[in-house]
Amino acid sequence: MKFTLPRGTRDILYPEIILWQQIEDTARRIFSVYNYREVRTPIFEETELFERSMGESSDVVQKQMLNLASQRVDADGKPLLSGFSLRPEGTAAVVRSYIQNNLYKKERISKFFYIGPMFRGERPQKGRLRQFHQIGVEVIGANTASPYLDAEVIALSVGLLKSFGLKMFKLKINTLGSSSDKNKFSGILRSLLEPKISLLCDDCQQRFDRNVFRVLDCKNKGCREVVNSLDIDYGYLSEGSIRYYEEVKTILKDLGIEFEESMSLVRGLDYYTHIVFEIASDSLGSQDALGAGGRYNNLVYELGGPQVDAVGFALGIERILLAGSYEENTITSHIDCFIISMQSVGLRQAFILLNELRSNGICCDLGYIGGSIKSQMRMANKAGARFVIIFGEEEVRNNEITVKDMNDSSQERISLSKVLQYLKEKL
Numbered sequence: 001m002k003f004t005l006p007r008g009t010r011d012i013l014y015p016e017i018i019l020w021q022q023i024e025d026t027a028r029r030i031f032s033v034y035n036y037r038e039v040r041t042p043i044f045e046e047t048e049l050f051e052r053s054m055g056e057s058s059d060v061v062q063k064q065m066l067n068l069a070s071q072r073v074d075a076d077g078k079p080l081l082s083g084f085s086l087r088p089e090g091t092a093a094v095v096r097s098y099i100q101n102n103l104y105k106k107e108r109i110s111k112f113f114y115i116g117p118m119f120r121g122e123r124p125q126k127g128r129l130r131q132f133h134q135i136g137v138e139v140i141g142a143n144t145a146s147p148y149l150d151a152e153v154i155a156l157s158v159g160l161l162k163s164f165g166l167k168m169f170k171l172k173i174n175t176l177g178s179s180s181d182k183n184k185f186s187g188i189l190r191s192l193l194e195p196k197i198s199l200l201c202d203d204c205q206q207r208f209d210r211n212v213f214r215v216l217d218c219k220n221k222g223c224r225e226v227v228n229s230l231d232i233d234y235g236y237l238s239e240g241s242i243r244y245y246e247e248v249k250t251i252l253k254d255l256g257i258e259f260e261e262s263m264s265l266v267r268g269l270d271y272y273t274h275i276v277f278e279i280a281s282d283s284l285g286s287q288d289a290l291g292a293g294g295r296y297n298n299l300v301y302e303l304g305g306p307q308v309d310a311v312g313f314a315l316g317i318e319r320i321l322l323a324g325s326y327e328e329n330t331i332t333s334h335i336d337c338f339i340i341s342m343q344s345v346g347l348r349q350a351f352i353l354l355n356e357l358r359s360n361g362i363c364c365d366l367g368y369i370g371g372s373i374k375s376q377m378r379m380a381n382k383a384g385a386r387f388v389i390i391f392g393e394e395e396v397r398n399n400e401i402t403v404k405d406m407n408d409s410s411q412e413r414i415s416l417s418k419v420l421q422y423l424k425e426k427l
């Protein structure tokens, strides 16, 4: 085999693809119930957009960006696509699009959803790919920093996971406070960590200067011990931030949504302020996050737009599938009718009938490659056919067909001209 797929990517084939389609269809249905509209942005954008939004010190920007550049040059002699990267996440592009299309002038509140591939230069392992897929939402608009909207997106993310059939997952929430609370907190954190810096892993020693919050959610055992020994409380939060957080929690309780509070939940990206949340599954091992999100009230402004508030989340489809441990052999697909014909006779009539049935919305297929009735019957079974139509020699001679009901194996002979009517009545 000369060509193989790139490391950290996957082909999604039948029958697994049926699960993907079910997840996407369910998500679209739920998004329309919640009145969110789909947005599709390019899969690559200016690298600087991601650097500015996620923060230059974030792990994704530091270690995982997949930059593009072609050998071809543009009219100015610069390599085509230099300065562009494959998108590692969805938020930055949605915000770019919101600003570029002046949506803040057109609507008070914009509620987006997206479904699509994201790309990160990760070391591939179970549940961690270089091309993976996210279902995400962003709610953006002036003066929309309402705890009810935080609760809405959290309820939406939990509702999606439940409707995908997942039961065993945990929602964790935290607040980072406003930007100035965050600044205060980073100062406090540095002073608490400074005496213990030598006990931190190499990554966290660098994070200490660049993005000290990340030390809190490092998975390294030594770092966990250091973090657990810290005496952290919410003293750095302003009254307004505390009130906001309390309101979100009260609304979640009103909705019967269970959650756990976790002060070490900080999210790795610079843009979050106030509420952050993560949903993890017990069944996933080290890559246990099904999805995550939070509020980001300053990002639109920082990317050149007006000062408007925003909140969003993203769920990973591959992780949802892993957590659901759906069994491939339980995935079934069905067609209404499979037509069997002997190559020597009847193929022409069979093909005409196939097209007539299809143009009347009946889902059907034909045993094009011929073979014995028995082998075509196996094809019909594999396709999950409800009815099988047989064009044998005798049937063709009499302008008839035999129709077999696969539910009870009963058979009858009917005139070719009545097939459509017959199937319409039975299906």
Ligand code: AMP
Residues within 6 Å of the ligand: 089, 120, 122, 127, 128, 129, 130, 131, 132, 133, 134, 289, 290, 291, 292, 314, 315, 316, 317, 318, 319
């Ligand atoms: P993040 O923006 O890193 O919080 O990602 C949101 C969600 O996307 C995660 O909770 C995962 O479900 C999924 N995800 C992120 N990175 C990957 C990856 N490399 N491979 C598979 N899924 C991922």
